[in-house]
Amino acid sequence: MLKIILGLVLFFNVNSLFACWKIEGSFSVDGETWRIHHKFEDNKDFFLTAHEFILSLSLLKKEDKNVRLSYKIKHKKGTKLSLVSEGEEELTEEKNQDIYIKGDKGYPHSIITVKLRNI
Numbered sequence: 001m002l003k004i005i006l007g008l009v010l011f012f013n014v015n016s017l018f019a020c021w022k023i024e025g026s027f028s029v030d031g032e033t034w035r036i037h038h039k040f041e042d043n044k045d046f047f048l049t050a051h052e053f054i055l056s057l058s059l060l061k062k063e064d065k066n067v068r069l070s071y072k073i074k075h076k077k078g079t080k081l082s083l084v085s086e087g088e089e090e091l092t093e094e095k096n097q098d099i100y101i102k103g104d105k106g107y108p109h110s111i112i113t114v115k116l117r118n119i
Helices: 002-017
Strands: 020-029 032-041 045-050 053-061 067-077 080-091 097-101 110-118
Touching (some): 020 045, 020 053, 032 045, 067 097, 067 110
Antiparallel strands (some): 053 067
16 A cells, blocks of 8 residues: 555646647748647647748746746748747746747847747
């Protein structure tokens, strides 16, 4: 009986270390919009291909209730990738947030709208 209880306690503690997140929202660039609806874990990258652009997202849970979202936007032309923009933003769970991103010279601006849920 003690082994079963100990096993359950360890199981729930290990699961809490690997938090799963659900992100819903959209990615808009150059007048076009793509939906984001994805589940992923801390410190794992998520990639969204949007025609000529590639969006990379990564989440890192902080000690308080906030979560840090890292993003990179790259432009694909042929076999060449150019970095359009990159940065980090603090997110709050269960709240819609818009991230306005200025593109580098010669590239369009983008908007990432996200709502983060811990599952």
